[in-house]
Amino acid sequence: MKRLFFLTALCLALGSGLKRVTLTRHRSLRKTLRDRGQLSQFWKAHKLDMVQYSEDCSAFTAANEPLINYLDMEYFGQISIGTPPQNFTVVFDTGSSNLWVPSIYCTSKACTEHARFQPSRSSTYQPVGIPFSIQYGTGSLTGVIGSDQVTVEGLTVTNQQFAESVSEPGKTFLDAEFDGILGLAYPALAVDGVTPVFDNMMAQNLVELPMFSVYMSSNPDSSLGGELLFGGFDPSRFTGTLNWVPVTQQGYWQIQLDNVQVGGTVAFCKDSCQAIVDTGTSLLTGPTKDIKELQKYIGATPVDGEYAVECSNLNVMPDVTFTINGLPYTAHLPSLHPHGVQRRHGLLHQRLPGHGRRPSCWPPLDFG
Template sequence: MFLSLCQEVQREREQMDKYTLYMVFGFCVHGFIEHFPGHTKFLEINISIGTPPQYFKVLFDTGSSDLWVPSLYCTRKACGKHSKFDPTKSSTYTKIGTKHHIEYGTGSVRGVIGADQVTVSDSNTISNQQFLETVFETDDILLNATFDGIAGLAYPPLEPDGMTPIFDNMIAQNLVELPIFSFYLNRNPNDPVGGELIFGGYDPCLFTGNLSWAPVTQKDYWQIQIDNIQVGGTIAFCAEGCQAVVDTGNSLISGPPDDIKQMQNLIGAHLNNDTYFIECSNRSVMPDITFTINGIPYPLIPEAYTLVVSPVSCFDMNSPNGSFWILGDVFLRAYYSVFDRGNDRVGFAPAVP
């Protein structure tokens, strides 16, 4: 059954551009991966806010809960080249006025909360969605970014000011048949479609085998348990288990600083300006890194856990301030991911090339 469905979907895909909506098990929005200084990659998707619609390119982020876009009143340099929301031009806008501040690992934003209708695809509009209209953004988060804002897909407890996350409103307003969403990040740099995000379902054409599930261990981030981490077939980290966050808003794999430092030594990387680099020619002899999650091994070959930044130089992992690991887009390009709010679990399966 899946084969005929996949063949039909593929025929439809060939007739669509990268922004087109189509049905699989839910509604799907195509995104695209942009490159910008720093050589990180994110899946960015167009949304609209207000009536008539004002368009924004946002990063859908499982590592946060907030929806925010720049306000018309943001004068920071970081806001300069980005689309800005003008509340005076929307007939469906409601002023909330509560001040709110968001901290990320790479910067911060602050502004005031408003509410309006938000459209994620041509026919799926969320009513009365609260969002942050930012009036201040640190340069390090958006100055060189190609996305205008961030749409958080984590659990509501991350939201102290009471803004309901966008996916929770989709569920409450019966816009999705199932309380799940799924990500596919395309590994082919020449494909104009950088990936797909499906709300309300998943696409069996985009992975092989069966989904394997890991329960969420803490309902704020999409946090799961890692059994162990192997380097070259030998357990090197998390021998007694450790916690990890599945984060589409992080381009790399991150971990506790001491573990990352030891990991770099094991794979032969060197530190330069707070970033670990390797010679790309060495990737053929570098070890695989395997994350075992709920009894299932998820290996990453060197070409998967490194990013090419020049013909001879690659970089791989970073170390945030924290005690848990972060499985970012490096991991998620290799494995299709399904986020199940109904059963509080995350599913993985090998992604198609």
């Protein structure tokens, strides 16, 4: 059994034989598009009305990967593929299971502006030839499966199958500050039945313990986003005792959420509900009806296709507390101001609604 440490955000790891991957924090693609005044153009180009988006999710299936998932990824790390190594910046994503990077055979601008894998330059590369495709609602990321050695901070996984993308949807990935995705979820989510990187690390006895842990810095002004550690955890990254939370279903890192409190009163998930720990997004998500009600609690209103609150009202906003395995984890909204939020014209922007990689339609809520 493999384990993911979950604490206030997620935890990290330390000890002999453990491997640390430094995570750097960059601006998310959504923030970049917003700063350029291009976010509303993005919604129109992809035929998405984000205020109405959560009203009808029937068009999306479990095999459908909505494009907006990648808009909010902010924490990236380095890996290499092949011999000699070819380097890539990837998102370590607990919400998916495949590894993919752009192929040299991909000629779209989204690919040519990023590092691309060249199989002919790797002496350890083996073609597999299985077609690979992830649907993104308005387009597909397509490619082919290959096999090579993948190195993550000194840990070299041999015969790792991964996807080489030859087509990426629209212009979405053009401004992204990552080249690809390294999925850390369970094999049940893997496209084409590919064994995930971490599962191969365990099978090849590369890690001391069958666990990994993640520390994410809360300092938005630092480019050092945190650390990912394979094989254990780092007790210096947290205080108190770890809250061990059972995985309820091995696909996503899925856990039971006891309840959600607003201002000290249980408002949602009153009889417990299921939740997913996802490092691939900066968002909190929940059922559409509940998130809309939560927006009313905090006074959020539609602005330019998103939701926003007046920064002057932060001090009177209620705390939002998530109870997990009997322990409370509180988002104290006033403490986010002025460093932890994105403001424009005196507004704090909330990313509602949207659709996540979930069995049902859950719009995101972003406090950061």
